[in-house]
Amino acid sequence: MLELELIIRKMILESLGVEKYYNSHVENSNTILRVMKYEPPPSSASAIGLLAHTDTNIITILCQDEVQGLEVLSKEGNWLQVAPSKGTFVAVVGQVLKAWSNGRLHAAKHRVVMRGDTERYSCGLFSIPKDGVVIETPSELIDEEHPLLFRPFNYLDFLTYFHSNISDNALEIYAGV
Numbered sequence: 243m244l245e246l247e248l249i250i251r252k253m254i255l256e257s258l259g260v261e262k263y264y265n266s267h268v269e270n271s272n273t274i275l276r277v278m279k280y281e282p283p284p285s286s287a288s289a290i291g292l293l294a295h296t297d298t299n300i301i302t303i304l305c306q307d308e309v310q311g312l313e314v315l316s317k318e319g320n321w322l323q324v325a326p327s328k329g330t331f332v333a334v335v336g337q338v339l340k341a342w343s344n345g346r347l348h349a350a351k352h353r354v355v356m357r358g359d360t361e362r363y364s365c366g367l368f369s370i371p372k373d374g375v376v377i378e379t380p381s382e383l384i385d386e387e388h389p390l391l392f393r394p395f396n397y398l399d400f401l402t403y404f405h406s407n408i409s410d411n412a413l414e415i416y417a418g419v
């Protein structure tokens with residue numbers, strides 16, 4: 243999963259023409275692996291296993307078991323089920339990468355909805371800026387057509403703000419230009 247995260251990050255930076263930042267991008271980040279368990283809903287109804295959110299980190303690689311649950315909000319506002327499929331992973335862009343890329347990448351909202359009577363397990367690898375790292379959009383991604391959207395910000399300070407002011411547009415309020 244770590245290898246996949248690095249490959250995806252490299253592909254993203256290459257596609258933006260800023261691959262020269264790859265090494266510093268990776269050096270400035272850590273990864274954590276988390277295993278999650280979701281209980282089935284108490285009745286036959288569906289239940290929210292994880293509230294709708296966008297990840298705050300850089301990139302998340304998710305691996306679901308065979309129990310359906312992950313849903314992603316489309317730009318049209320529809321919740322799309324992400325079907326579990328053996329040997330596949332889901333990559334989710336977090337708010338740090340959205341800010342760093344000057345909004346070129348979209349941090350999709352997602353949630354977990356539990357249906358049926360089987361517990362669900364998932365595993366997530368989260369790449370996260372190291373303590374003290376300042377998220378700053380590279381100058382190559384700023385021009386007349388793409389004016390700077392987010393001022394440079396310290397990730398830990400943003401996280402502290404985010405947890406005390408949870409809202410859909412916390413990043414825009416905290417670091418929006």
Ligand SMILES: O=C(O)CCC(=O)C(=O)O
Nearest residue numbers: 278297304312354364366
């Ligand atoms: O369990 C999942 O599939 C999603 C987990 C998730 O979105 C998260 O931990 O941020």
Ligand SMILES: [Fe+2]
Nearest residue numbers: 295296297352
């Ligand atoms: Fe998430």
